[in-house]
Amino acid sequence: MSRQSGDRLALVAFMQAGNTSVYAGSWRHPATEHRYLDASYYADLGRLLERGLFDLMFFDDRLAMPGIHGGSVADAVRYGARPVKLDLSLVLGVLSQATSDIGLGATYSTTYYAPYHVARTFATLDHLSAGRAAWNVVTSVNDREAQNFGVASHLNPAERYDRADEFLEVVTGLWDTWEDDALVRDRASGVYADPTRVHELDHHGAHFDARGPLTVPRGPQGRPVILQAGSSGRGRDFASRWAELIFTGDPGIQIAREHYADQKRRIAEAGRDPATVKICPMAYTVIGESAAHAAERERMFLDDLVHPTASLTLLSELMNYDFSVHHLDEPITDELIEKSTGIRGLVQNLRAHIGDTVRIRDLAGHRATLLQGPRFVGTATQVADQMEEWFTTDACDGFVLAATHLPGSFEDFVRLVVPELQRRGLHRTRYTGSTLRDHLGLERPSVSRGPAHV
Template sequence: MSRQPGDQLALVAFMQAGNTSVYAGSWRHPATEHRYLDASYYADLGRLLERGLFDLMFFDDRLAMPGIHGGSVADAVRYGARPVKLDLSVVLGVLSQATSRIGLGATYSTTYHAPFHVARTFGTLDHLSGGRAAWNVVTSVNDREAQNFGVNQHMSPTERYDRADEFLEAVVGLWDTWEDGALVRDRASGIYADPSKVHELNYHGAHFDVRGPLTVPRSPQGHPVLLQAGSSGRGRDFAARWAELIFTGDPGIEVARNHYAEQKARIAEFGRDPGAVKICPMAYTVVGESEAHAAERERMFLNDLVDPMASLTLLSELMNYDFSAHDLDEIVTDELVDKSTGIRGLVQNLRTHIGDTVRIRDLAGHRATLLQGPRFVGTATQVADQMEEWFMTEACDGFVLAATHLPGSFEDVVRMVVPELQRRGLYRTEYTGSTLREHLGLERSPAAPRQPAGPAHV
């Protein structure tokens, strides 16, 4: 694979429906707006990103307040370590009416939701947004989430991905229970829809039995776009089988190039077209009117805004392991890796990037500060130079941009970086389609041929 003249990169905004951006210290920034409990806040952000011609804004989620660290939610509440998470179906409902072109995505868990519920939620969003829905598929991360759904302990990674594969089979099958052209709506004859084009699913697996059909007709995109961010070997296989946009966390360009080539090869091994799947790392942009201005902004973010306890609180949440008994300078051992359910892929990535010696503070900083992805710092020209290098040398197909503060980070990108990317021919100057699939250059999903249902056939 190689870049062709006219290829353009994708831009995705990584959102949180709560008190911080992905950057855990963003709530302390003097320019951050604390309107996240107001519908107009999300509407304004959506319209801003749409002016910047972003492909998609998608929202991360957790199903519990961080409370693994020290066995309490106290530090999450005290230090603002993402204690607020609003219901995303409502937030995206607001955005579907406030915007008209940008894609709208939400994180939903395959571990603590049911396939019918998720299929109906995203099928409905796809209709009401005019074909702009995306589902970020996750398997959830910790025991706190399990306990909010009446389960004492979170499943092992193997169990979660086995369940997730069945979950996707069932959801995609439900989206296909209505064929195109099923709706007749003939007032004269009294025929609303053609029953020969609406089918029961009758999915039977080890984890799910789903009868169907879905109560939502086939949606504008056929299937909402599927996002996924697995970093472990099983997670990368899952993404290769299902994802249409893969969200990565590679901190450096060489690591990203290797990951890009390896993931594209896995996609091909699953019989899919690697060119039809976008791979986009998370990145921060710190843009200034001058190089010195940008450097000063970066120093403020790195030095002052994230309390170390907030970092450890978020690390414990992600890893499903209580780090309160560990010192920040303690080395992460293989024994510690084996104790937590989510740490392995992250540690592997960090060892590749910084060497074999990874300390607790490296892990914590990776999750809570600006260390989680590449950081493009400088003037608009310098930031565009860095993004162009990543894109043109096949380290990525675009970027998932995270905000250091809101709405200012995205205002800087829209006002300064987007025009520079457009000048270079690397980014659209207008939306040429109306659906998210059209923005991403993806075909509308055709309905699967009708055949016996079940894990081997869906």
């Protein structure tokens, strides 16, 4: 696709409500603030990102401590490999009141939650935030999560996506059980709402039964914005059907261009307009006063802060496979991949980046350090140059920015890089809409009429 004059890149902040940023070693950084159990911490981060005029901040989540590695959570606890995860509905409640413009998103699983619960949670958030809600759809990744919900083992990838497809059908159907003009609130006649405009869903499927209607009226956005990050073939097809912002993990620009073209093609084949779906790779920025200063900061992040066992702990969590029985220099074989039931697209992406021979050490570092997306390193001008190249050469529609440490990583970006992007016309100078859909240039969806009114 060709960029038009005035096109600007989407900026999304990738958050964790816990002891680290996405970067597993961030808790050890000397400038990291350990206030993640304090509501004011999230309020401050939200206001910082809003000053930077970000489109959205969204929070990753897991439903268990990393405990696949060695069959225990001990290493996750010992090395700080994301053992802390707060309840996101409460975190976003804080942010909905502390901010007024930035989009607010959370990760919720289609494997361990019920569609009605998810539909009501995000519809409520959309109202209480005045139209800023987003749902990051995941299918969850491992057996530890399953065991926290009374299930012995995690579903295989095909079953997870079959369930997820129906889950989305139910959730979006529930969001549409109230028409936009259903609320009457006529005190004189005593009519609160028009029952011909409130519908039962009456869904009966392979995985779910849901009668409806939802107990929350249709929100300011019509439907909250849908995010998704599938990287396998099935994951890309799922994203093509449902996602409005697709979150990718492509470490190199050529891989990203190929992924971008493939995903846009799949979106068109799914009968949707590819221009209406944003594709945004995760990226880190390491900004210095000079190129040499930035390179030194990058070296510290890569070499000094993540314990190798923490890397393996997180890799085991994501692949749903215990890597403690292997040596770090063993290659990742097809046989080993078949034994795992987690995020297999990780291996595919890394092989495309470094070649067919991928060692366990490579994959572990890919997930736990700064390797799972592009690293834009240099002065503010140099970082903006790199981001502009990706955006203008069809590698992405924007970026999901992860932090090397908090709040300093985002403070550097907002203070130094945002003005440079604005000068180039690549980033807004003010919020001009009131909802997240406005920020992302997405249309408000119309109601898909339910089968029967109440």
